[in-house]
Amino acid sequence: MAVLVTGGAGYIGSHMVLALIDAGHDEVVVLDDLSTGFDWALPPEVTLVRGDVADQALVAETIRRHGIDALAHFAAKIVVPDSVSDPLGYYLANTVKSRALIEAAIGAGVRHVIFSSTAAVYGEPAVVPVPEDLSPNPINPYGRSKLMTEWMLEDAARAHGISYVALRYFNVAGADPRGRSGQSTPNATHLLKVATQAALGKRSHLEVFGTDYPTPDGSCLRDYIQVSDLAAAHLAALNHLRGGGESLTLNCGYGRGYSVLEVIDVVKSVSGVDFPVTLSPRRAGDPSRIIAGADRIRAELGWVPQHDDLRGIVTQALAWEEALGRRNRI
Ligand SMILES: NC(=O)c1ccc[n+]([C@@H]2O[C@H](COP(=O)([O-])OP(=O)(O)OC[C@H]3O[C@@H](n4cnc5c(N)ncnc54)[C@H](O)[C@@H]3O)[C@@H](O)[C@H]2O)c1
Ligand SMILES: O=c1ccn([C@@H]2O[C@H](COP(=O)(O)OP(=O)(O)O[C@H]3O[C@H](CO)[C@@H](O)[C@H](O)[C@H]3O)[C@@H](O)[C@H]2O)c(=O)[nH]1
Structure with a gap:
């Protein structure tokens, strides 16, 4: 069983790749267009397929060739103020392309999806810490583009019998403690x-x-969450799904x-x-x-930062x- 990591050459995705390799997963495939990621962020044993997540033929071929059962979908546009000035670009990158990816992945036999969602789905919450069951109410196009993808995934999973974990990351920060990866984006806004x-x-x-x-x-x-802790949450989510666990939506923060x-x-x-x-x-x-609100992920996945x-x-x-x-x- 192999894992396909979209956006694996990026900041958080590269830490997920390292976590998978460190945990002994021997087949890890990255699909990345290198628009904001770097091939040098990947360890040599990882297969990099350079391309767009919306290229359905490429996605299906990659999944079949490598026997992929699980998809971790990181690839996205991620800058909140840019989403305000370029909303249609964000809906294309984060919603429309995710739709194409999910369709191709399910069609090619993927059974489990871990999705990089965001705290931005909550908007300006009436209560903090914010629990997962608070109604989402995003206040920017970035958060809306991600919330729509959560909903697509939920509906598609129900219709097609797959399982997923949507992880709502709060503000991701820090670097691999062993110095192998970190936030490398030029002109980053974080x-x-x-x-x-x-x-x-x-x-x-x-x-x-x-x-x-x-x-x-x-x-x-x-709420600043360290990036390797976040990668560990993804590993726990992967184990949960492969072990037959139900679909979940979980906050990732401290x-x-x-x-x-x-x-x-x-x-x-x-x-x-x-x-x-x-x-x-x-x-x-x-x-x-x-x-x-940081309790549910600990209870459901046994995640300990x-x-x-x-x-x-x-x-x-x-x-x-x-x-x-x-x-x-x-
Ligand atoms: N950084 C944060 O604080 C934060 C917080 C919440 C959620 N997230 C989410 O985490 C995910 C990863 O964010 P990041 O900070 O690592 O960003 P990043 O820009 O470093 O990584 C994104 C990666 O996706 C690739 N990519 C983008 N569009 C693509 C496409 N169409 N096809 C193929 N590859 C594509 C890029 O080249 C890059 O390698 C995103 O989905 C983001 O929305 C990030
Ligand atoms: O030069 C700067 C940069 C940021 N900020 C402020 O710092 C805070 C955090 O901003 P930033 O680091 O840009 O992160 P967010 O806009 O909170 O968004 C991040 O965190 C969200 C989850 O909370 C994710 O969804 C996004 O992808 C991710 O970019 C905000 O109040 C910014 O206004 C400054 O004051 N000066």
């Missing part, structure tokens, strides 16, 4: 990436988008929020660099606070950013 780059002098400063939110210090609250200003303080403290910070207006599409420590996450992110610089990569 807070921790920008902050580590500012600390290392790769950016002149960091802008705080909004200090007038209804939060304790006025900046947005997010259940604790940090404000943008708190994150900046931790990066300054760990790096020892007091980089310049400017206060700017709110960014389009940002909810003020989003924190995971190993890296729930913001200083440790920042230390990993800084080490990866330095390594990228040494390799002249970014």
Whole structure:
């Protein structure tokens, strides 16, 4: 039995690939168009098929050739403010292409799907930490594009007798503790990436988008989950599905929020660099606070996080950013 990882050359997908290899899965196939991913992020034993997830002939051929029973679907466009300026591009990438992929995968015999969903499906939740059974109410096209794919998957699974786990990631951060992968996207917009780059002098400063939110210090609250912990959740989901477990929708977070200003303080403290910070207006599409209700995934999958420590996450992110610089990569 083999696993197909779409978007496996990207930030989170490459950590899933490492987790599969570390756990002894000997056949891992990645489907990636390398639009934001990197072939060098993959270990040599992994098969990379370069192409688009919506290429149904390629998907079917890949699944049949490698005897794939399980699909982990990471490939997507992921930047919330970009989804506000380019909604149709996001619906195409995250909804329309996912539909094509799911259809081809089921047709070619895939039995299990793990889907990269997002906390953005909750929008601006009335309660935090937010439980999975709160009605989703996304406030940006990115969250809507992902919610539609959750719904497609749910309906298709029921109709075609497959099982799935939709994992709603909160804010993913950090790097492989062994230094094999990390967030490598050039011009990345994620807070921790920008902050580590500012600390290392790769950016002149960091802008705080909004200090007038209804939060304790006025900046947005997010729940930062370490990327290898997240990959481990996927492995647990895979075992659950292959063991005959039912379809699930689960939050992936630690259940604790940090404000943008708190994150900046931790990066300054760990790096020892007091980089310049400017206060700017709110960014389009940002909810003020989003924190995971984190109990269900532990109960359903027995997932126990190993890296729930913001200083440790920042230390990993800084080490990866330095390594990228040494390799002249970014
Ligand atoms: N980074 C986060 O904080 C976060 C939070 C919630 C959910 N997610 C979800 O996790 C998933 C992975 O995100 P990431 O941060 O690793 O992003 P990423 O951009 O690093 O990875 C995406 C990968 O998918 C590939 N890809 C994109 N479109 C493709 C297509 N049409 N066909 C084939 N390959 C394609 C890219 O080349 C890249 O390797 C996404 O689905 C994203 O929505 C991320
Ligand atoms: O230079 C920066 C970058 C970010 N922020 C703020 O930091 C917070 C976090 O932003 P960012 O790191 O860009 O992540 P989100 O917009 O919260 O989105 C991430 O987290 C979501 C889940 O919560 C995922 O769905 C998305 O894919 C992923 O990009 C937000 O308040 C931003 O306004 C800044 O103030 N300055």
